[in-house]
Amino acid sequence: MIKPIHITWTKGITLVVVIIPILVFLAFAGAVSLIDFNQYKPQIEAEVTQYTNRDFKIEGEVDVSILPFKFHLGNLALKNPPGFKETNLMTMKGAHIELSLKSLFIDRKLDIKGLELIEPKLHFIQQKTQNNWSDIPLLVAIMPEQQLAKLRYANLKPNEVTNYFKRVVSDVNNGPPIVKSEVNEQDWSLQSLVVKNAQIDYSNIEDGYTVTIKKVNLLTFDVLPDTPFQINTDFIYQHSQSPRTFDFELNGFLHLGNHYSQLYLNNWNGVFRLQLPPEYNLPDTRLTTSGKNLLLDFKHHQIYVNEATLQGLEADVNLSFQGEFGVNPVFEGVFEANKVDLKEWIKRLGLPAPEMVNKKSLTEAEGKFNWRWDGQVLKLDNIQAKLDSASIQGNVLLPLDFNQALKFNLAIDGLKAEDYLAKLTEPSKETGQKIEHTFYPFPLKALQALNAQGNVVLTNFNAFDIRVAKLESELFSRHGKMVFAPFDWQVKDGVLQSKLIADLSKSLGQYLWKGRTKNLPINALVSNVKSPLTGNVESHFHLTTFGNTPEAWAENLKGAVNANISDAEVYGLDMNALLAGNVSLNKTDDLHTKLNHVEVNGKFLQGVFMPKRLLVQSENFKGAGKGIFDLKRQQVNGELQVTIEKADNVLTELKGLTLPLMFKGNLTQPTWSVNLAEITPGLLTQAPILNTLKTMIE
Numbered sequence: 001m002i003k004p005i006h007i008t009w010t011k012g013i014t015l016v017v018v019i020i021p022i023l024v025f026l027a028f029a030g031a032v033s034l035i036d037f038n039q040y041k042p043q044i045e046a047e048v049t050q051y052t053n054r055d056f057k058i059e060g061e062v063d064v065s066i067l068p069f070k071f072h073l074g075n076l077a078l079k080n081p082p083g084f085k086e087t088n089l090m091t092m093k094g095a096h097i098e099l100s101l102k103s104l105f106i107d108r109k110l111d112i113k114g115l116e117l118i119e120p121k122l123h124f125i126q127q128k129t130q131n132n133w134s135d136i137p138l139l140v141a142i143m144p145e146q147q148l149a150k151l152r153y154a155n156l157k158p159n160e161v162t163n164y165f166k167r168v169v170s171d172v173n174n175g176p177p178i179v180k181s182e183v184n185e186q187d188w189s190l191q192s193l194v195v196k197n198a199q200i201d202y203s204n205i206e207d208g209y210t211v212t213i214k215k216v217n218l219l220t221f222d223v224l225p226d227t228p229f230q231i232n233t234d235f236i237y238q239h240s241q242s243p244r245t246f247d248f249e250l251n252g253f254l255h256l257g258n259h260y261s262q263l264y265l266n267n268w269n270g271v272f273r274l275q276l277p278p279e280y281n282l283p284d285t286r287l288t289t290s291g292k293n294l295l296l297d298f299k300h301h302q303i304y305v306n307e308a309t310l311q312g313l314e315a316d317v318n319l320s321f322q323g324e325f326g327v328n329p330v331f332e333g334v335f336e337a338n339k340v341d342l343k344e345w346i347k348r349l350g351l352p353a354p355e356m357v358n359k360k361s362l363t364e365a366e367g368k369f370n371w372r373w374d375g376q377v378l379k380l381d382n383i384q385a386k387l388d389s390a391s392i393q394g395n396v397l398l399p400l401d402f403n404q405a406l407k408f409n410l411a412i413d414g415l416k417a418e419d420y421l422a423k424l425t426e427p428s429k430e431t432g433q434k435i436e437h438t439f440y441p442f443p444l445k446a447l448q449a450l451n452a453q454g455n456v457v458l459t460n461f462n463a464f465d466i467r468v469a470k471l472e473s474e475l476f477s478r479h480g481k482m483v484f485a486p487f488d489w490q491v492k493d494g495v496l497q498s499k500l501i502a503d504l505s506k507s508l509g510q511y512l513w514k515g516r517t518k519n520l521p522i523n524a525l526v527s528n529v530k531s532p533l534t535g536n537v538e539s540h541f542h543l544t545t546f547g548n549t550p551e552a553w554a555e556n557l558k559g560a561v562n563a564n565i566s567d568a569e570v571y572g573l574d575m576n577a578l579l580a581g582n583v584s585l586n587k588t589d590d591l592h593t594k595l596n597h598v599e600v601n602g603k604f605l606q607g608v609f610m611p612k613r614l615l616v617q618s619e620n621f622k623g624a625g626k627g628i629f630d631l632k633r634q635q636v637n638g639e640l641q642v643t644i645e646k647a648d649n650v651l652t653e654l655k656g657l658t659l660p661l662m663f664k665g666n667l668t669q670p671t672w673s674v675n676l677a678e679i680t681p682g683l684l685t686q687a688p689i690l691n692t693l694k695t696m697i698e
Contacts, residue, residue: 287312535568
């Protein structure tokens with residue numbers, strides 16, 4: 001009988017152990033179901049209002065579910081202070097807070113297990129004299145404000161920034177660069193954190209733009225303080241002044257430290273799409289991103305990015321930098337890019353671009369440089385870049401304030417200026433028919449606004465069929481007035497020393513170019529165009545013109561030229577061979593007359609050069625001439641009075657005679673003839689060979 005009694009008590013104890021918690025839970029559930037939690041809304045609102053210094057309202061219901069044990073809050077709103085058109089700083093359609101029943105019954109404390117935020121919307125507003133977040137403790141640590149002008153780290157020098165991160169980053173490669181909290185964080189954890197369809201807006205009223213991060217979704221599990229946890233998120237970024245939309249998807253390991261003032265993202269990767277409005281008729285651009293380390297220190301406004309990469313459109317971009325954000329930003333780092341098709345990027349970004357004559361221009365770019373940005377000036381140092389066939393080295397200072405000068409010191413090798421000509425089709429003023437022009441795509445407004453100062457050295461430079469071994473210049477530009485002084489060219493053994501002044505402040509540019517040449521070879525300057533004249537030039541010139549195209553510059557050219565040309569060759573006629581009795585019967589021969597010396601002195605007027613003095617000297621003759629050289633129409637018409645000093649064979653009777661040679665037609669290939677009408681009949685009778693010479697020349 002004893003044994004059955006023992007079994008009965010055991011069963012009874014078991015039933016008590018099982019039933020009592022159930023009864024307690026049922027009693028708790030019954031009590032919860034009878035409680036109207038809406039009565040606590042004023043207390044909750046008061047607590048939040050006291051902490052945020054903002055009116056806080058719960059417009060919806062406060063409900064509680066038992067399994068799982070969740071609080072449901074609906075339609076939350078955090079108000080803006082007076083002086084803002086927007087009523088709310090924050091709204092939220094709903095919040096679900098899951099609590100631990102175990103902690104509630106056993107430890108008698110509220111332990112949040114999960115948090116779900118439904119459609120939270122934050123709208124930060126920066127007005128001229130105030131913003132809507134600087135008096136909220138949690139937000140002022142994260143969001144920069146204009147009043148924080150004297151931050152402790154605002155004026156860190158580059159070495160101080162590096163030392164700061166050496167203290168913060170314990171070991172970038174082996175561990176997260178997180179500063180541990182000076183005091184223990186509250187003992188908490190979240191089994192899950194979910195954010196659905198969130199939106200953050202930042203509006204700058206004074207500057208008239210809004211930045212929006214919308215459709216934000218976030219999912220993460222097992223969130224612990226001072227412990228990395230994996231996140232998955234997606235969101236859309238937009239700027240009101242840009243038609244472009246960026247759609248991000250990102251995952252990685254996140255670490256929060258130092259009272260949540262530090263955010264560390266480790267080994268992230270993701271993808272984002274660049275979208276343009278339908279009217280652009282362009283496909284979405286898909287880019288991938290990854291990186292090793294990203295640290296945001298909101299307390300000290302510091303950022304650190306290590307080995308971030310961007311890949312897309314067959315290009316690779318690598319970026320590492322560190323510095324300070326906020327009112328006085330200071331960033332510095334290294335940028336490297338490979339296989340960048342600039343033309344395709346310009347197109348995919350929806351930026352305006354003219355049609356280039358050379359289809360391959362702007363398609364191959366790569367480079368590496370150090371950079372620094374202090375909120376006012378972008379500095380690019382140790383530039384090592386290539387653009388198409390040209391290599392670029394040097395440094396650039398690019399200020400944000402247009403009143404400060406852009407400064408540069410560049411060395412460029414192998415630049416072909418004709419590769420960057422654009423096409424323009426417009427009706428002719430004379431006939432109305434469409435004519436295709438080429439131009440350099442530098443907007444006049446941009447040149448008028450250019451404030452720049454710097455030096456550039458071009459080697460192996462090609463422009464307008466001119467080959468220059470070396471071009472050195474220093475540029476000063478402000479308010480549309482540009483001064484290139486010096487503007488010196490080196491061509492083979494010759495040099496051109498000059499100064500070029502361009503006034504672009506008006507709709508039609510005005511130009512002044514003056515200088516001198518020393519032993520400058522004409523055929524090296526004009527290497528790809530057949531020239532009527534070659535030789536080495538010693539000259540002085542002072543030229544002015546106006547207009548916006550090369551055609552207009554030629555038409556409006558005026559000024560003076562004084563030149564001496566040695567070892568010259570005039571193409572189209574070999575006068576020395578004729579006087580020696582040698583006649584070429586092959587019309588395709590490259591005929592030219594060698595001249596020991598040419599002296600020319602004259603003026604340009606409306607694109608037409610009229611020499612006051614034109615003297616030539618050859619081994620067989622000397623001469624003096626006159627005429628006009630029309631650059632606009634590319635025509636020439638003139639006369640050269642040639643006195644024969646030496647003649648051989650049957651032409652010896654011409655020695656001492658003065659012959660009028662006519663040249664006219666195309667500027668680059670004129671035709672020659674003897675003007676017998678100016679020769680006296682008696683002279684023709686004495687020297688009938690003149691008729692033969694006329695036939696040979698023509």
